[in-house]
Amino acid sequence: MILLQNVHKSFKGQKALDNLSIEVKAGEIYGLLGANGAGKSTTLNLLLGFLKPDAGAISIDSKNVVNCNMIGYIPENVNLYPYLSGLENLDYFCKLAGLKYSKTELYRFLLECGLQAEAHHQRTETYSKGMRQKVGIAIAYAKKAKVYLLDEPASGLDPLASNELSELLKKLASDGATILMASHDIFRVRETCNRIGILKHGKLVKELHANEVSSNELESIYLNFMHN
Amino acid sequence: MIEIFLNEWKGFYRNRLMAVVALLFVASLALVTWLGVVQNQKQIESQLKAHRHIRAQWDELETMNPHKAAHFGSYAFKPNTILNSLDEGVNAVTGKVLRLEGHTQHDLVYSEASQSLLVSKFGKLMPSLLFQFVIPLFLIFLAFNTYAKERDSGRLKLLLIQGTSLQKILFSKILSIWIIGVLCLIISILTQVVFNGNAFHADFPLRMILMISSYSLYYLIITTLTVLLSAIFSSASVSLSTTIAIWVLWTIFLPKIVGNAVEKLSPLPTRVEFQKAMDEDRSKGIDGHNPSGERKKELEKEILAKYKVDSLSQLPINFDGIVMQADEEYGNMVWDKHFGKLYQQMQSQKRNYQFSGIINPFASLQNLSMGAAGTDMFHHLDFLKQAEEYRRVFIKTLNDKMAYGGSKTGDWDWKADSEFFKSVKDFEYKPISIKTIFPKYLTDILVLVLWAVVMLTLVNYTSKRISIL
Numbered sequence: 071m072i073l074l075q076n077v078h079k080s081f082k083g084q085k086a087l088d089n090l091s092i093e094v095k096a097g098e099i100y101g102l103l104g105a106n107g108a109g110k111s112t113t114l115n116l117l118l119g120f121l122k123p124d125a126g127a128i129s130i131d132s133k134n135v136v137n138c139n140m141i142g143y144i145p146e147n148v149n150l151y152p153y154l155s156g157l158e159n160l161d162y163f164c165k166l167a168g169l170k171y172s173k174t175e176l177y178r179f180l181l182e183c184g185l186q187a188e189a190h191h192q193r194t195e196t197y198s199k200g201m202r203q204k205v206g207i208a209i210a211y212a213k214k215a216k217v218y219l220l221d222e223p224a225s226g227l228d229p230l231a232s233n234e235l236s237e238l239l240k241k242l243a244s245d246g247a248t249i250l251m252a253s254h255d256i257f258r259v260r261e262t263c264n265r266i267g268i269l270k271h272g273k274l275v276k277e278l279h280a281n282e283v284s285s286n287e288l289e290s291i292y293l294n295f296m297h298n
Numbered sequence: 299m300i301e302i303f304l305n306e307w308k309g310f311y312r313n314r315l316m317a318v319v320a321l322l323f324v325a326s327l328a329l330v331t332w333l334g335v336v337q338n339q340k341q342i343e344s345q346l347k348a349h350r351h352i353r354a355q356w357d358e359l360e361t362m363n364p365h366k367a368a369h370f371g372s373y374a375f376k377p378n379t380i381l382n383s384l385d386e387g388v389n390a391v392t393g394k395v396l397r398l399e400g401h402t403q404h405d406l407v408y409s410e411a412s413q414s415l416l417v418s419k420f421g422k423l424m425p426s427l428l429f430q431f432v433i434p435l436f437l438i439f440l441a442f443n444t445y446a447k448e449r450d451s452g453r454l455k456l457l458l459i460q461g462t463s464l465q466k467i468l469f470s471k472i473l474s475i476w477i478i479g480v481l482c483l484i485i486s487i488l489t490q491v492v493f494n495g496n497a498f499h500a501d502f503p504l505r506m507i508l509m510i511s512s513y514s515l516y517y518l519i520i521t522t523l524t525v526l527l528s529a530i531f532s533s534a535s536v537s538l539s540t541t542i543a544i545w546v547l548w549t550i551f552l553p554k555i556v557g558n559a560v561e562k563l564s565p566l567p568t569r570v571e572f573q574k575a576m577d578e579d580r581s582k583g584i585d586g587h588n589p590s591g592e593r594k595k596e597l598e599k600e601i602l603a604k605y606k607v608d609s610l611s612q613l614p615i616n617f618d619g620i621v622m623q624a625d626e627e628y629g630n631m632v633w634d635k636h637f638g639k640l641y642q643q644m645q646s647q648k649r650n651y652q653f654s655g656i657i658n659p660f661a662s663l664q665n666l667s668m669g670a671a672g673t674d675m676f677h678h679l680d681f682l683k684q685a686e687e688y689r690r691v692f693i694k695t696l697n698d699k700m701a702y703g704g705s706k707t708g709d710w711d712w713k714a715d716s717e718f719f720k721s722v723k724d725f726e727y728k729p730i731s732i733k734t735i736f737p738k739y740l741t742d743i744l745v746l747v748l749w750a751v752v753m754l755t756l757v758n759y760t761s762k763r764i765s766i767l
Contacts, residue, residue, distance in 0.1 A: 118459060120767055138461040149451035151305065153312035165301045166460040193312075209456070 071096055072117065072217060072248055077126030079112055079272075086112045087272040090126070092250075094265075096216075099239055099249040101263030101280070103256065103292055109272040110252035114219050117250070118143060130217050131248075139167070142215035146222035148206030152195035156185055156205045159194055163209045171212065183208040184234045199226030207235060211242070218242065220251040224258050236262040256292055260285045268295050302462070302470035306444070310478070323436060324485065327428060331486045334425050335493040338383030345394065349375045357720050361713040364696040364703065365622060368400030372692065374685035374725045379672065380490055381505055385426035387673025396682070398689040398725070400626065400696065403633050425486055426667055429513055430660070431549060434520045437479045438541050441524035444471045446534035454766050465761040472518075472525050472757065479517035483510060504732045508739070509670035515746040516663040520545070522753035529760055548660040556654040556661065564646040572636060579632040597624050610707040618708065619701025626693050633686070641679060648675050655745035662742040662749075669739045672729060676738050680730045688725045695722055 072094040079087040087109045094100040104110050115121045116128055119136030131140060150159040160176050171179070180190055185204040194202060203226050210218060218239070224232040239262055243249055253259050259266055260280055266288065268276040275295050283291065310316050352373050359367060376394035445468065448454040457467060487510065524541045531537040567575070601620060602608065610617050648665075655662030668674035705712030 115767060118455065120455065120458075120765075138459050141459055143456065143459040145452055145455060147452060148456070149453045151309065151453075153309050154305075162301065162305055163456065163460050166457060166462045168461060206456070209460075213460075 071129075071131055072100075072250055073127070073129045073132075074113070074116070075127045077113075077116065077128060078124045079109075079116065079121065080124055085272050087116075087123075090269075090272065090274055092267060092274065094248050094250050096246050096248050097243050098265060099243050099251060099263040101259035101266040102250065102252040102269060103254070103259055103266060104252075104269035105254075105296060108269040110269060111221060112272075113269075114143075114221050114250070114252055117141075117219055139213075140216040142210030142213045142218040144203075144206050144210050144218070144220045144223040146225045147199070148202045148209075150194040150197075150202055150205055153193060155191045155193055156180060156197065156201070156208075157190045159205055160208050160212060164212050167213055169212065176212075179208045179212045180205065183211055183238065184231045200228055200231055203227055204231065207238070211238065216247060218247055218249040218251075220249065220253075222253050222255075223251060224253070224255055232258055233261075256289050257285045260288050268292055270295055299466050299470045299473075302467060303474045306471060306474035310440075310474075323432075324482070327482060327486050328489060330428055331425055331489040332493070334383045335490055338378060338380065339493075341382075342378045345375055345378055348395075349373075353724050356722070356724075357716075359716055359719040361715050362719070363710060363712060364619075364700040364714050364718075365400065365710075367714070367719060368622075368693050368696045371397060371399035372725065374398055374681075374688060374727070376681050377727055377729070379499065379729075381502070381509075381671040382673055383425065384429075384487065384490060384509065385667045385671035385673055386424055387668035387671055388675055388678050389673050392678055396685045398685065398692060400622070400693045401629060403637075403686060403689070425490070426671075428486065429483060430663065430667065433479050433482050433513075434517065434545065436482070437475055437517060437521050438524050438538070438545060440478065441471070441475045441521050442528055442538040442541055443534045444475065445525055445528040446531075446537065449766060450534070458766065463761070464764070464766065465758060468525055468529060468757050468761050469754075472521050475525075476514075476518050476521045479521065480510075480514050483513050483517070499729070501729065501732050505670045505672065508732065508736075509667060512663055512666035512670065512743070512746060515750050516659060519659050519746070519749045519753050522750070522757055526753065526757050526760060529757075529764055548658050552654065552658040553661060553664070556651060556658065560647045560650040560654075563650055564643045566640065566643055566647075572640065576632055576636050579635065580629055593624070593628065594621060597621065613707055616701050616703075616705040616707050616709060616712070618710070619697050619699070619703075619705075623694060623697035623701065626690075626697060630690060637686075644675060644679065649741075652741045652745075655742055655749075659746055659749040662745045665742045666739055666746070669735070669742070670732070676735055677730060680735075681727060684727055685725065692722065692725075 072092070074090055074092045077087050077090045078085070090109070090113065092100065092102075092113075102110050102113065112121065116123055117130065117136075118141065128134065130136065150156075151162070154162060157173070157176055157180065160180060161171070164171055164176070177187070177190060181187065183204045185201060185208065189197070189201060194205065197205070203223065207223065210220075220239075224235055227235060236258065239249055239251070243264075251259065251263060260283070263280050266278055266280055267274050268291070276291065278288075278291070280288075310320070356370075356372055359370070362370075374396040376389070376396075378394070382389060448457065448467070454464075454467070458464065487506065523544065524537075527537040527540050528534065531540065597620065598610065598617070601613065601617060602610070605613055605615070607613055651661060652665055655665070665674065669676065699714050699718060700712075703712075703714055703718075
């Protein structure tokens with residue numbers, strides 16, 4: 071479970087998060103929508119332990135200290151080691167996490183995350199952004215984490231791959247994972263998430279259930295908040 | 299940590315540009331090493347040839363007056379070793395040949411610097427140049443971006459969230475780059491050893507250990523510093539500029555500044571001043587109240603009394619030989635007094651320079667490199683000391699022959715046979731053992747170890763405090 075309670079964070083006097091409270095339960099996918107600078111990445115960085123809040127409390131699975139073993143993270147731009155293949159990158163990051171998988175298992179992770187078999191042995195310097203993103207997803211997926219923090223995970227993915235990602239995240243959630251996804255992509259958030267929060271100037275201005283609204287309705291709610 | 303280390307090496311191996319640069323570097327390293335070997339062998343051969351020639355001239359001396367032979371003199375050769383080809387040290391300036399003659403102590407001559415304008419202006423391409431300048435620079439270029447590229451690409455977050463620590467990342471990167479420097483060093487030294495296989499001596503392994511350890515420590519310092527600055531500064535170009543600035547300060551400016559400062563602290567007399575003071579003491583007496591004429595009269599009285607005769611012509615020996623030896627011994631006292639003072643000043647200069655390692659580890663490295671190669675001031679002074687000891691025995695043998703060999707006072711035409719000259723032993727330099735001289739380098743070793751510990755501690759401290767965003 072992810073819990074942010076009355077979190078404040080400022081950078082050089084500029085408020086990035088203002089009394090933010092979010093709760094994401096196990097098995098839930100929470101979508102965080104917001105414009106650039108709304109505080110989405112700051113929220114993720116606080117959860118990842120790369121930033122400390124000025125005030126408020128943050129806990130993951132009821133623990134205040136970040137436990138990397140239970141977190142899977144997918145950044146907006148997955149920068150892999152260009153001289154390694156997709157398979158080697160996945161193997162390397164898994165080993166860093168103390169996970170030793172057989173080649174067959176690594177292939178399976180990559181395939182499940184949508185990376186074509188013929189690309190597994192190619193160096194990632196030849197990969198498109200979307201292909202790198204898929205390896206990034208596989209790295210997080212292979213950790214079999216309890217909590218997933220995603221920063222624009224579908225960035226650079228084609229519609230098919232985006233759809234496959236949504237399906238993968240739903241599968242993970244149904245297995246009990248807690249997922250927080252920051253994005254600009256209203257449609258993808260609506261399709262993937264159970265609950266959605268709209269951030270503006272570091273404040274959570276709206277929270278709603280995805281099944282309560284259509285994509286179009288969500289877009290107009292979002293734009294309405296952005297214009298006001 | 300091993301995973302990060304292996305991944306770094308895979309990166310170096312698979313990076314084409316890096317592979318080309320590394321190949322060129324290793325090729326130039328091999329070339330310079332080979333040139334050094336060839337040059338050293340040539341020097342060893344020409345020195346041996348000259349030595350044999352000088353000795354043959356001495357052995358072939360015809361019957362001659364021993365005093366004339368003392369002026370004919372001989373030469374002391376400072377032997378060339380495989381280690382000299384790694385670091386030439388002060389030899390290039392001081393030379394390796396010392397003329398040995400009666401009455402006077404000569405300076406070393408035939409230094410390479412004095413024989414080649416090109417060498418003195420630009421320096422020779424020696425392995426020590428690669429070890430001290432090129433390899434560290436190579437390490438700087440490998441290390442300056444190693445952390446920044448992880449941070450700037452956002453990959454650092456991915457690494458950290460996999461459970462590894464910033465501390466492990468930094469230390470693995472330092473280790474992977476440092477080992478490249480150590481490998482370059484070992485390859486170069488092994489090449490020397492393979493091509494100079496016959497030039498070993500008992501001290502060689504210990505000296506090699508000292509040399510490799512010193513360079514390894516310095517490479518660790520320079521790699522750690524570069525990675526540390528790369529972690530502290532948010533821009534890779536700023537960290538590179540800062541590292542290069544420090545490197546230039548260490549290798550170019552500080553040695554010159556400190557060199558001038560230690561000269562000011564313990565100034566040495568000029569050659570003219572030194573020689574003038576020696577001449578003065580020799581003619582007036584060390585205390586200024588015992589001129590050479592007086593000394594001669596006293597000696598005459600003493601010898602006449604010893605042999606219970608009234609005049610020099612009644613002596614069964616040649617008084618001229620005794621006078622010359624007495625003068626020689628007095629000259630030795632004068633030399634000991636002046637050179638002893640000079641020796642102390644040079645030791646003091648060297649000691650002060652060693653302390654500059656506290657602000658400049660490069661100074662400690664240079665001291666240790668020359669020390670391990672046997673080409674520093676301490677070794678040079680030891681050679682001068684042994685050569686002077688030999689000169690004294692050599693001249694005394696000739697003077698004693700003149701005095702007690704059968705001639706009479708005033709008989710300057712008397713000649714010793716060639717068998718006598720052949721029986722005079724040649725000078726053979728016994729290199730000082732590294733175990734004996736080791737305590738003199740403790741300051742340098744401690745300073746390098748201290749620098750390495752401080753640098754690693756700073757990396758450890760920084761890894762817990764810097765922002766990774």
